[in-house]
Amino acid sequence: MATHQISRSITVKASAAHVFDLVASPARHAELDGSDTVRGVLSGPARLSPGSRFGMTMRMFGLPYRMTNRVVEFEQDRLIAWRHLGPHRWRYELEELSSGMTRVTETFDYTRGLPVLYVLLGVPARNAVGIERTLVRLRDAVERG
Secondary structure (H helix, E strand, O other): OOOOEEEEEEEEOOOHHHHHHHHOOHHHHHHHOOOOOEEEEEEOOOOOOOOOEEEEEEEEOOEEEEEEEEEEEEEOOOEEEEEOOOOOEEEEEEEEOHHHOEEEEEEEEOOOOOHHHHHHOOHHHHHHHHHHHHHHHHHHHHHOO
């Protein structure tokens, strides 16, 4: 069975708790987003928790739109994932390493739904590039304080 996920990792000089606080803050998502589609927060809590719903303003291919997401996986300081109307998920997994370092893995998981459609539209390759950029932005944001 094929695995329909795109994952990339980066190591940051910070605790998993510090990184998690950043990722769990929807107000920071536009700053971190390497795809440049997330524009800002529309609605929701300041900090995500299990089952949280949050709305974002978005822009893709020059067209503005809104997206409502729901947190579907949550382990404090270790794992958070959300999805919207589509069945795919965006997931961050944090692994605390020695010396105050954390490995951050971001995954676009498109195993649910119609994976072949995502592939035909080039979504996995495009998202891989966005994930790589996001992780660099996340590292920079965490390390500069």
